[in-house]
Amino acid sequence: MPLPMITLSKYVLAFVLAVLVTAVLGSVFSTQFVLAALQDIGVDTPFPTRLWMTAQDFGILTSMAVLVAACFLVGFLVAGIGAWKIGGSRKLWFVAAGLSAFIIELLIIRSTLELMPLSGARTTAGLLAQGIAGGVGGWIFAVITAGQPTRGGDAS
């Protein structure tokens, strides 16, 4: 049965919001890790400078959004099927999907190009921070699309 238009709109809105929030958080996290690495080699990074560079780095949002959207498409599809077929908390499924999809995508690019495309994700902590950004995106998607049934599980 086709999805009602209102449900489809909700899914699209949820997906777009999830992608945007993850791209913004990912960019902010990446900038902080780049600055931390500079600080580690003795470069001063006072708060106004941090703020300025964080804002400057929003220039990467378009390419970040493309990256995030690509991995969320796959990750959320898997999470949706998993929640429906296996059950359990939908939120947990989508948080896990967002987190792991973005990390896996970055690792695949790292492995293919043999370099990390996002400088702030070169360390394990930086990569995990990107995962957290992805997880938040997954959570937003799950919250906005809440009410979809899972097998014997939490539909919220």
Next chain:
Amino acid sequence: MHLRLVVAGALLLCASLTRADVRIETIAEGLDFPWSLAFLPDGSMLVTERSGQLRVIRDGELQSEAIGGVPEVYVSGQGGLFEVILDPDFANNQTLYLSYAHGTKKENATRVMRAVLDGDSLVQQELIYTVAPWKDTPHHYGGRMAFLADGTLLLTTGEGFDYREDAQRLNSQLGKVIRINTDGSVPDDNPFVGENDNSAPIWSYGHRNPQGIVVLPETGEVYLHEHGPRGGDELNVIEPGLNYGWPATSYGIDYSGARISPYTEYESMEQPIAYWVPSIAPAGMTYYDGELFPDWQGNLFVAALVEKSIRRLDLENGLVADQEVLFDDIDERMRDVRTGPDGALYLLTDSSDGKVLRVLPE
């Protein structure tokens, strides 16, 4: 307005006259990503191919057999066989030096081997230097070499791309200019001798991926260029012990579009004497002191991969007074540029059908 037009016209005239006054001959073709060129006293030439062969051009012909005895090379990404440079006393000792990537995907580094050229083989091969620490990326090896007047050898090293902060660390030899004796030992007067285990060979630091270095014959000044990220390629005058900024300062941004650093200048870090935004991707350099082009004497020539050109840099008082884009009509990525003993300019094009080109007066 009128004055502007006159100046623009004069500049165009100069540029077209310069280009029209030369002819370009193909000396060799079919080379697999040629990287470096050396002129032997008997008039033949050695050419490195990044895929690991050392080739000979003799009597104007590329010899089908490669030189034997070349070290095993790690060919991946930007890695492979890099520079061939002759010992200053080559005529007597037939000694040469090769820089190359060595190792595996997980552990690789730039190395230097010394060997004696005996006919068409290298003999008495001796590994004299390996950059420390190992890295696990196949990018940014540096690999250019030059001799100082005191007979010590300079080697450029890249920061391995993902290890850019190492360029600022004196316990890492990534992103540095290294100075060693020809047996690989470290000169006592290097600026960081005794600081830690890895610091002794370091001569200058804060470099990204330097792929052009020349020592000016008259003054001994060392000019070096290095690849920037997206924009920010630099030309620097190198002095021992100084910090050239990467990645604390850069005029470029990351490939993602993010900033490398909030700073283009920082205290106690040197500024480039020229930089290029957008990137031209400088990959080789020569100082022209030949006889065939008197107007070009005292100029630097920079091979540019992305711009597909040779940049002529007019130096005045040690600074770049003017620049000219040459040979972009050839439409080839340029890997290296050399001044031949005949006074001609030699170019290496960067492709699987790489060429050695000779630039002569018309």
